[in-house]
Amino acid sequence: MGQTAEQTVGQAAGRTVGQTAGRTVGRVHSFQSMGAVDGPGLRCVVFLQGCPLRCVYCHNPDTWEFGVGQSVTPQEMVEKILRFRPYLKRGGVTVTGGEPLSQPEFVRELFALLRENGIHTALDTSGAGGRKRARAVLEVTDLVLADVKFLTDEEYRRYCGADFSQIREFLSLTREMEKPLWIRQVIVPGLNDDPRRMKRLADLLREYPNVERIELLPFRRLCLEKYEALGIPFALADTPEMDGETLAVLAEELRAHTAAAVCC
Numbered sequence: 564m565g566q567t568a569e570q571t572v573g574q575a576a577g578r579t580v581g582q583t584a585g586r587t588v589g590r591v592h593s594f595q596s597m598g599a600v601d602g603p604g605l606r607c608v609v610f611l612q613g614c615p616l617r618c619v620y621c622h623n624p625d626t627w628e629f630g631v632g633q634s635v636t637p638q639e640m641v642e643k644i645l646r647f648r649p650y651l652k653r654g655g656v657t658v659t660g661g662e663p664l665s666q667p668e669f670v671r672e673l674f675a676l677l678r679e680n681g682i683h684t685a686l687d688t689s690g691a692g693g694r695k696r697a698r699a700v701l702e703v704t705d706l707v708l709a710d711v712k713f714l715t716d717e718e719y720r721r722y723c724g725a726d727f728s729q730i731r732e733f734l735s736l737t738r739e740m741e742k743p744l745w746i747r748q749v750i751v752p753g754l755n756d757d758p759r760r761m762k763r764l765a766d767l768l769r770e771y772p773n774v775e776r777i778e779l780l781p782f783r784r785l786c787l788e789k790y791e792a793l794g795i796p797f798a799l800a801d802t803p804e805m806d807g808e809t810l811a812v813l814a815e816e817l818r819a820h821t822a823a824a825v826c827c
């Protein structure tokens with residue numbers, strides 16, 4: 564009797580995934596099978612539900628709420644991911660959100676299972692969540708994509724509702740654990756697009772020799788509709804999108820102050 568592709572994949576996954584079976588359940592917002600911008604190569608991207616921050620430019624306000632989203636076990640998620648395995652050879656899996664460190668048990672188990680299956684794991688995080696949680700996840704993380712959103716305590720408080728010292732502690736932990744680090748910063752006109760800030764960013768990041776790459780990402784307003792649908796005011800509704808030319812100038816300025824690869 565013939566098998567559907569689905570059955571074949573499911574059984575193959577069952578053989579390889581079952582060893583670390585647990586009872587952890589994650590709250591998942593959504594899943595993208597072929598992401599090309601969240602880490603190296605083609606990647607499955609898992610968006611987790613729940614975030615303690617409130618960044619003024621957040622693109623995913625629908626991930627903020629805790630306790631909602633689809634309930635999925637790490638094993639179920641791995642089975643789903645293994646269907647795309649042939650495409651992930653030079654890529655892997657990125658977990659993002661929301662804030663993945665808000666669900667450390669789920670991410671740790673998921674990453675451990677993925678590694679058992681030889682799949683590269685990347686954590687896309689703001690760094691909020693505390694050292695203990697972060698360490699447990701980092702132990703099974705191959706690459707960290709860390710958003711360094713602003714440069715001072717005051718800016719972090721004002722524009723993200725976050726504690727910058729906690730973010731710096733997280734970056735220090737990645738250094739201590741020798742985890743490759745890609746830094747990302749969303750550039751917003753009028754907030755952090757002054758070229759002089761690039762030297763300050765480079766100075767800050769010099770403390771972390773594990774930084775391999777810095778990505779400057781343009782602020783976009785594509786999320787406006789989401790805010791409207793959720794009935795949440797979007798603080799940057801009148802802010803223009805970031806243009807490519809200015810971003811390229813900022814990237815050039817940053818290159819003058821860092822040995823890390825810079826892209827935009």
Ligand code: SF4
Nearest residue numbers: 614616618621661689
């Ligand atoms: S950390 Fe990410 S998901 Fe959370 S509010 Fe900021 S941009 Fe949005």
